[in-house]
Amino acid sequence: MKTKIYPIFLIFVFSIIFFVFYKGLKNSNIYTPDVKSQINIPKFQAKDFENNKTINSKDIFLNDKFYLLNIWASWCIPCREEHKFLMNLHKEKLIDIIGLNYKDNHLKAKKFLDDLKSPYKIILKDLDGTIAIEWGAYGVPETFLIHNKKIVKKIIGPLNENSILEIKEIIK
């Protein structure tokens, strides 16, 4: 009896190990971040892109209105690609687009907007990237849909036709 317990125990242990590794084989080895939504927006202060005045976040995001916070930079190529979608969304009256200019040179950012036009109601400056971290952003471009001071949707990477349709559907 005693001699039978060990092989059974060993087989049991190895079966569990085999099962765990076999299941792991099917997992993707590319990390995709969790898209957390319905969390409160951070409280922060930032400088206005146009006049360098300090703005408090609580004066920008009001209740009962949709806002789209778009993190962009003139050196970011995908930001250039998504710009036409932001211009499209700019026509919607139900939403205000707020820009967060990430680690950028002011003159280059200004030229970017002169070339492509600005879809933003307000543009804030994030010279050291710390405001983007407060938002839980990974880089540029990244977009947050905000309602009632909560993040309703987060889009990592450039906006596309589908994401614009989804946003339009939510704000209807």
Add this chain to the structure above:
Amino acid sequence: MKLFKYLLITFFVINYNSLNAQDVNLENKITKNLRCLICQGQSIYDSDSEFANSLKLVVKKKLESGNSEEQIYDFLQEKYGEWILYDPKFNKNTYFLWLLPILMFIIGGAIIFKLFIIKKN
């Protein structure tokens, strides 16, 4: 009197430096325990990406404003999820991870005890 003055200055300089060094050590400890989410297998401390540099600044600012190590981890965990921490906290998702080595150690110890010590006796 002059000697006393010099001693006082030296005392403050040394004290100030050691305080700063402690802050830097804690800052390094925290950034070594944070995963760079956009890099491959690098900590925030090791990485030089835009994301890592900004996160280092956030950690520094939070320490300067009096936040504790635990508060900084909680803040980042809320923003980026548990994946950002190299040293995961003990909760319902990590029971197995933390307890498995102890369990293996106990089972292994029991086997050795049974095979060698009881047999010898």
